[in-house]
Each structure stands twice: as structure tokens, then as C-alpha cells.
Amino acid sequence: MADPAIVKICGIKTPDLLEATIAAGADMVGFMHFMRSPRHVTIEQLADLISQARGRIETCVVLVNPDNSCVAEVAALAPDWIQLHGPETPHRVETIREEAGVQILKAIPIGSAEDVANVAQYVDVADRILVDAKPPKGADRPGGHGGTFDWNLLKALDPSIPFMLSGGLTPDTVAAALRSVGPLGVDVSSGVETAPGVKDKRLVEAFIRNARAAQ
Numbered sequence: 001m002a003d004p005a006i007v008k009i010c011g012i013k014t015p016d017l018l019e020a021t022i023a024a025g026a027d028m029v030g031f032m033h034f035m036r037s038p039r040h041v042t043i044e045q046l047a048d049l050i051s052q053a054r055g056r057i058e059t060c061v062v063l064v065n066p067d068n069s070c071v072a073e074v075a076a077l078a079p080d081w082i083q084l085h086g087p088e089t090p091h092r093v094e095t096i097r098e099e100a101g102v103q104i105l106k107a108i109p110i111g112s113a114e115d116v117a118n119v120a121q122y123v124d125v126a127d128r129i130l131v132d133a134k135p136p137k138g139a140d141r142p143g144g145h146g147g148t149f150d151w152n153l154l155k156a157l158d159p160s161i162p163f164m165l166s167g168g169l170t171p172d173t174v175a176a177a178l179r180s181v182g183p184l185g186v187d188v189s190s191g192v193e194t195a196p197g198v199k200d201k202r203l204v205e206a207f208i209r210n211a212r213a214a215q
């Protein structure tokens with residue numbers, strides 16, 4: 001039987017929600033460090049959340065096109081992963097991986113066959129790929145809008161590339177996503193919220209329960 005899919009709950013801001021997410025059996029938690037996000041947490045909050053989670057669940061800090069000082073500040077907190085969710089080039093991803101000494105999850109927006117072809121150039125410089133929906137036109141942040149994309153596009157992806165799936169997943173759609181796309185893991189933020197940045201413990205539990213039941 002295939003390994004169970006990795007379940008990542010992203011955009012956690014509070015110790016209480018982190019505790020509930022660990023108790024519900026998630027594999028990874030994501031913390032946003034990007035000022036324009038409604039899920040942004042400061043470096044001080046990040047330090048507290050990462051130390052609360054250490055050894056209990058994998059931690060991932062989401063950054064968007066970070067400069068070197070931001071990378072160094074975050075790397076010093078020793079999360080398990082840094083998620084790069086901006087327009088970072090493959091060379092920049094490689095440099096950040098070397099400088100931070102942290103595993104890299106590279107997010108790639110998918111809206112066309114060309115975007116799917118774009119994934120290959122990141123495979124050797126990132127430790128894992130996350131495919132996500134493209135943000136709406138004119139959006140001021142590159143992710144976390146709760147939009148989906150056409151999963152059929154992923155059929156063109158080299159099957160030897162393991163990837164995680166995000167983009168508008170919800171407790172109601174996660175099982176279908178796992179069955180039809182067959183990703184290494186799933187990632188959710190908006191779909192377990194009642195308003196942008198406001199996570200709901202019951203939705204988080206339902207998402208994890210439905211993901212586990214699908215397998």
C-alpha cells in the first residue's frame with residue numbers, strides 16, 4: 001500500500017490552533033512570514049510557534065522572494081522547511097537552500113501546460129515541489145486566495161516528480177484531490193478558515209479526517 005499522504009495545515013498564527021492541529025494528526029504546519037498576508041506572523045511569534053512544535057510536527061516557514069537577511073533570520077530559528085512562494089529563480093532557490101541549511105519546499109503556480117513544464121527546472125534545487133493555483137490578476141500576494149486550478153494539467157507532469165498539492169482545497173474536496181491527483185501530500189490554508197487568517201479548529205479536524213479516510 002502507498003504511504004499515507006502528507007497533510008500540511010498552513011497559515012497557523014496562534015499557539016491554540018497549533019496545539020489543535022498537532023492533536024488532530026497533521027504532519028506539517030506552515031507559518032506565513034510575509035507582511036501582506038492576513039496570516040503573517042512576526043519573527044518573535046515564529047520563534048515561539050516553532051519551539052512549541054519542535055519534535056512534535058514538521059514546521060515550515062513560508063517566505064516570498066526573501067532577501068538574505070530574512071533568510072538568515074528565519075534559518076536561525078531552525079524550522080524543518082522553508083517554503084518559497086514567490087518568483088524565485090532556480091538559482092536563487094539553490095542559493096537559499098545552501099545558505100539556510102534548511103529543506104526547501106518550492107511553490108509553483110499552475111495555470112497552463114507551460115507552467116507544468118516549468119516545474120522540472122526546480123526539481124534538483126528544491127527538496128520538494130508544491131503545486132498551487134495562480135493568484136487572481138492584480139492580487140497583492142502570490143498565494144492563499146483559496147482558488148483551485150485544473151488538476152488535469154498535472155497529468156503532463158513527469159510521474160517521477162513527487163509533489164504536494166495546494167490551491168483551494170477544503171474538507172469537502174481533499175478526498176477527491178487525493179484520489180484523482182495522487183499527490184505526495186496536500187496543503188490547505190483558506191479552506192480551513194471562517195475568514196482570511198481566522199482558522200477554525202473544526203475545519204482543520206475535518207480536513208485531516210477526510211484526507212486520512214480517502215486512503
Ligand SMILES: O=C(O)c1ccccc1N[C@@H]1O[C@H](COP(=O)(O)O)[C@@H](O)[C@H]1O
Nearest residue numbers: 010037085143144146167168188189190
Ligand atoms: O496565505 C497567504 O496569505 C499566502 C501569501 C503568500 C504566499 C502564499 C500564501 N499562502 C499559501 O498558498 C497555499 C494555498 O493556499 P489556499 O489553501 O489556496 O488558501 C498554501 O501553501 C498557503 O499557505
